[in-house]
Every structure is written in structure tokens, then in C-alpha cells.
Amino acid sequence: MSVEEPSWEVDPDDDWGVAVIATVGRQVKLRREAVGMRAADFGMAVGYGEDLVYKIEGGKRIPRPEFLDKADEVLGAGGLLSAMKEDVAKVRYPKKVRDLAKMEAQAVEIGVYECNIVAGLLQTPEHARAAIEAAQPPYSQDDVERMVAARVARQSVFERDPAPALSFVLEEAPLRRPLGGTMVWRRQLERVLELGGLRNVTLQVMPTHCEVHSGLDGRIELLKFDDGRAVARSDGAFNGRAVSDLKQLRILELRYGTIRAQALPPQESLALIEQMLGET
Template sequence: MELTDAIGENDDSEGAADLFRVIGRQVRLLRERADLTQRELGERLGYSEDLVRSLERGRRTPQPEFLDAADDTLGAGGLLRAATEDVARAKARARVKHPAWFRDYARLEADAVEVHEYGSHVVPGLLQTEAHARALFAMRKPLLDDATIEVRVAARLIRQELLTRWPAPILTCIIEESVLRRPIGGAEVHTDQLEKLLELGQLRSLELQVMPTERDTHAGMGGPFILLAPKGRPQVGYLEVQNVSRLVTDPDEVRILAARYGSIRAQALSPSDSLAAIKELLGAA
């Protein structure tokens, strides 16, 4: 087997590199416990001594085939085999590239303990289906090439791990009724998106609300925004329009956004009434 078939090049990601170093130390400890040299382990697995050495130092990405074989040979009891999913996720994150203007926010969001979003034009990215996200990126003007679209979709889906993370962050989303009526991507994609919103609305960590079009007063006419509380840091705001973004850190500006968000929540339907409204829209879709 060629070295490149078993071990990939290191991913340009600190998180992935840390994981690979931890796995490498586990392999070394298990190898030493089995009283094997790097050469002897490589011979038993069908890999070179250099490859084993590189992996133990965290310089290479462990592939599933290597971890499976090493787990059996070293009697790891599933310890190394279980790491294959973590490696796959780390590699996926390393490949994800957000647009430059979005990266600062994405870093904060990944570790946030609270996220509150008002969506006046599109379904919030954290709640989008893969097909809905792809349709949105495909209709951008100027057009994005297919490779860029796939990278953007992957980045959006990775962000959605926030929804199922534990401990769960506090999440609230308010979406305009008009957004939920717009059949982005066609009827099937639209139906799937509404169904996903109903599913996500059942999460204990998420409160989903709909702002009815019929409201004659509306505190959110200034446009969409997000309030985010990074772990151990003060709340910040985030504004985005036409690929131009701004993190709001001034305490007075953040306070105004928070007050505005409170007013919008009060004017929107309750979470239970919002789910009923989405079910009604789904029936008409």
C-alpha cells in the first residue's frame, strides 16, 4: 500500500492537528503496551515504519483503514476505531471555508452560549436544509461556480452542529411569514424546508417564532440581525447585508439591538402558535 493511500497530508487546522496528535499518542501507548517497535507494528499492518512514526507524532491524518487495523492488532477494544468519525469531522471542518467577511462571526458562533436571530429575508442559515441552502447559493448574482457553492453549503451545514451540541446553547429565531411563503428552490425543496422547521421547533433548546405579515406595528423594519453571547464574553450583535458584515461590540448599540429584539419577539406569534402557522403553510404548499 502506498503511503499516500493510508495517510493524508496534515489539514491546515489547529483543531484537527490537536486531534491527530492525541490519536498519535494513543497509538504509541498501545504499541508500547504490546511491546512492538514502530517497524514491527508497520510490518503487521502493512505500512512503513516512517508512516507509523509520522502518525504517532501527529504529522499525518490517520485514515479509517489504518485505525481499524491498528485497533485489532493492538487490542484497543474499539478505542482507535471509534476515532474514525472524529477524524472525518475534523477533516470536514478543515475543508470548510467561509467567505472572508463572515469568518469572524463564524468563529464566535461556534462556541456561543446564546444565539438570537431575526430573519426578515431568508430562513436563518442554522435552520436551512441542504437543498434550500444550495438553492440560495445557486441564485446569487454574480453567479458562484459549482465548487464554491458546494464549499459554502458544507460550511453552512457544519455550523448547524450548534443545534445539537451539549451543553446546548440558548437559541431563538424569529422568521417573517413572507419568508416562509417564498418557495425557494421549488415546491419540493420548500416543503422539505417547512418540515425541517417543524422538526427543529421541537428542540428544547430552540424557540422558533413567526412574525405575521398582518401586523400593523413592527419593531424590526430596520432589517435582520443577530445577537450572540460568546462563552465568557459580553453579548455582541451581527449585521449583514449584500455581503457586507459588521460585528457590533459597542455596549450601547448592543443594548439597543437587544431591546429591539425583545419588541420583535413580543409582536411575533408564540412558539406554539408559530408551529401551528408553519403546519398551515405546509398544508398549503
């Protein structure tokens, strides 16, 4: 399972998620019993098996949004059950994904090296959708839309005041890949140029002809906070887990700093992206 892939099972270690799904299940059960409907009959009305109804009511299964809409209609809940979809959608993403978004929202410095795709914080919704839809085996359309929404929601970091300092290093090859078609690709390049031009953003491109490359172990993200704390994660170090130990942080900071030194300077990077746009 990828880090952003949603699940219909409740993570037992996610206390907030467990509480949300338990509350939703309890509300469904109370509403069902209040109208005198058996679980089997209710299941037939919403298109679910009796066993799955009991799992949802018992807080063991995360309900789909269409289930909550249908349940709201069948049980005459007046919008109460449908209104729970927003919190339920958040639970479907692993706790570490929600924690990452929360940390990004609090960080005063964010540094990202992305090797295979355009960094998620820079993606347009259309580009994000094309990238997610390319996965195999494919996600359902419902899953795709939720994953796109989660990715775009993280981009609120660009609207913060005071603004955090952000730096990005992107590989040239993914920037040249017309993912989603020419129009989606052009809009993505324009978005990268737009964000790269912000005063609090430093954007660099790692050219494909670079003979020495310290980013071959994969993606890196560094987060620093105003109280002096820092957290970092790399696909190719420490089993991909987030670290805050000073020795481990120094390793990832050194790696990220070296990558930045090897990449094109910011102005040359933006000029290269403008050149890509001109070639389309």
C-alpha cells in the same frame, strides 16, 4: 461581495489564511522542483498559465481544489497536495465568516432575526443550495458547493452538549416562498418545525399582516457567552459590523426584544408553519 461569498485572493489581514496558502504554495514548488519540471511545463500539465503557477507557489493566490488534485497527480505527491483541500477551502471564506462560525460554536445564547430568507442555521442543504444558486451574477458550481458546506457546518450548534439557548424570528413571506420547488420547500418547512420543537429552541414567525414592525432595518444576530461577554450585528445598524460596546448592544437587544414581542408566540408560529405544509 456578500458575507459568505468566497474569493480566490488571500486576505492579507488573515494571518492563519496567509500561512496556510504560503505553506501550500511552498509544497507545490518543492514538489515541482523535486521532479525537475519547469513552471511553464507544469502549468501546461495542469491547465494553468505560468504566471498563475508562480502566484500559487508564492502564496499570492488560493488554489482551486481541482488544481491541487491535478498537481498531486502530475507531481506524484501521493495525496499530500490533495489532502490540503480542506484547509484551503476554509481560507476562501472571509475571516469574519469563520470567526462568526467559531463564535456561534462557543455562545451559550444565540438570537437571530432573519427578514429575507430562512435563517442559515435552519436551512436544509437543498434549500441553501437553491438560495445560493439564485444569486446574480451566478456563482460557479464549485463556489456553490463550498458555500452550502460552510452554511451547513454552522449547524453543529444544535449538536452541542450542553445545548445553547437559541431563538429565531422568521418572516412569514420567505417561509411561504417555494424556493427550489415544492419538495425542497416542504422539507425546509419540516426542518424548521423539527428544530422549532427542540427544548432549547424558541421559534417565532413575524406575520405579514403585522401593522407595527421594528425589524425593517434588516437581519439581527445576538451572541452571548458564559463569561458574560456578548457580540451582536445588524444589517441596519453600525454599518453592519459586529459590536460589543454595551450601549450599542443594548440598542440591538432592545430592537430584537421588540421584534420578538411583535411576532406570533412560539406555539402559534409552529401551528402556522404546519398550516403552510397542509396547503401544499
